[in-house]
Amino acid sequence: MSTKPFNAIGIGVTFSPNLKANIYEAARLSLMFNSRLILIHVGEKSSDKEAKFQSILESFTSDDLDVELVFKLGKTVDVILSASKEKSIDLLILGALQRENFLKYYVGSIARKITRRAECSVLLLVKPSEERVQCEHVVVNGLKDPKTEQTISLAFYVAHTLGADKVTVVEEITEEELAIKVEDDKSLRMANIAKERIRLRENSRVKRIIENIPRTYTNDIAIKSQPIFGQKGYSIGHYAQIARADLLVMNAPSKMTFWDRLFPHDIEHILTELPTDVLIIQ
Template sequence: MSIKPFKSIGIGVAFSPNLKANLFEAARLSVFFGAKLFLIHVGESSLEKTNTLSNILKHFEKDNLNYEVVFKTGEPVSVILSTAEEKNIDLLILGAVQRERLLKYYVGSIARKITRQVKCSILLLIKPAVERIPCQHIVVNGLKDPKTEQTITSAFYVANQLEANKITIVEEINESQVPVKIDDDKSLRRANIMKERIQLREHSRIKEIINHIPKNYSENKTIKLQPIFGRKGYSIGHYAQISRADLLIMNAPSKMTFWDRLFPHDIEHILTELPTDVLILQ
C-alpha cells in the first residue's frame, strides 16, 4: 500500500487575478508532500510569462521547491488531460467557481470535464489563499468499497503532512438497509435495533482499517466514526459542511458511465455544490 501517494502535482495556470493565490497553494502542497510541481499553461510560451511565474515562486526557493512550467497550445481540457498523463501527475489541482452573490461554490464546465476523465487524483479548491489557512479537520468517506482502505490510509497521510489533528470517517448507510415500515412504537424499536446492528458492523469494519495504518500517522489524532443514514454523496457533503471541515476526501467513482450523467453519481452531488475543499482519490 502506497503511503506517499503524491510524487508529482499539476495545476492549470491562467494569468488571472487569482494567479498568485493558486501558485502559493500548489507550491505549499508540493513542499508538504515532497512532490514536483508542474505548472500547465494552455497557450504560447513567452519570457514575460516565465518571469511572472518565477517571481511569484521565489518565495519558495528556501523550501527547495522543484517545479517545471509546461506551455502547450490547444483545447484546455485535452491539454490538461494529456499533460497529466505525459508527466505522470499524481494530483491535479483545480479551482472552483463561486456563484454570483452567494457563498456557494461549484465545479465549472471545464473542470468538471477534467474531473470526469482524468486518471489521477483531483483536488478542488474553493478559496485559494496567499496566506496559508491551516487544515485542522478532515472528513473522509468510509463506505464499503475496495478503494476505501487506501483512501482512509491516504487521508491519514495527508492529515499528517498538513498537521491536521482531527479526522472524521463518515460511514454512509443507505436507508434501504433498514427495510422496516415505521407505523408504531414496536416497528420504531425494531428499526432502531437494526440501525444499531448496522452501525456496530460498520464501526468494526472501519476500526480494522485503522489498525492497519502506520502508528506515526494515526497517533495524536482525534479520530471520530460518524454513521449517517442517507443518500451517498449528498450526506457526506452535508456533514462536511455543517461540521466545518477544511477538507473532504472521497474515493473516485469506479467508472463514469452515460447513466451517471443522467442520474447524479455520489461525486456529482459534491461537484454541484462544494461543501469545502475536496480531494478525490484515484
C-alpha cells in the same frame, strides 16, 4: 500505502485573479509532500508569461522547490489531461468557481470534465489563499467499497502531513439497507434496533481499517467514526459542511456514464455543490 504517494503535483494555471493564490497553494503542498510541481499553461510559450510565473514562484526559491513550467496548445481539458499523463502527475489541483451565494462553491464545466476523466487524484480548491490556512479537520468517506481502505489510509497520511488534529470517517448508509418500513411504534423500535446494529457493524469495519494504518499517521489525531443514514454523496457533503471540515476526501467513481450525469449520485453530488476543499483519490 506508499510513503510518498504524491511524487508529482500538477496545476492548471491561467491569468485569473486567483493565479498567485493557486500557485502558492500548489507550491506549499509540493513542499509539504516533497513533490515536484508542474505548472500547466494552455497557450503559447512567451518570455512575458514565464517571467510572470517565475516572479510568483520567487517566494519559494529558498525552499528548493522543484518546479517545471509546461506550455501546450490545444483544448483546455485535453491539454491538462495529456500533460498530467505525460508528466506522471499523481495529484492534479483544480480551482472551483464561486456561486452568487458566497457560501456555495461548484465545479465549473472545464474542471468538472477534467475531474471525471482524470487518471490521477484531484484536489478541488474552493478558497485558495496566498497565506496558509491551517487544515484542522479532515472528513473521509468510509463506505463499503474496494477503494475505501486506500482512501482512508491516504486521508490519514494527508491529515498528518498537513498538521490536522481531527479525522472523521463517515459511513453513508442508505435507508434501503434497513429494509424496514416504519408504520407504527413497533416497526419504529425495530428500525432503531436495526440502525444500531448497522452502526456497530460499520464502526467495527472502519476500526479494522484504521488499525492497519501506520501509527505515525494516526498518533496525535482525534479519530471519530460517524455512520449517517441518507443519500450517498449528498449526506457526506452536508456533514462536511455542518462540521466545518477543512478537507473532504472521497473515492474516485469507478466509472461515469451519461445516466450518472443526468441523475447525480455519490461524487456527482459533491461536484454540484462543494462543501469545502475536496480531494478525490484515484
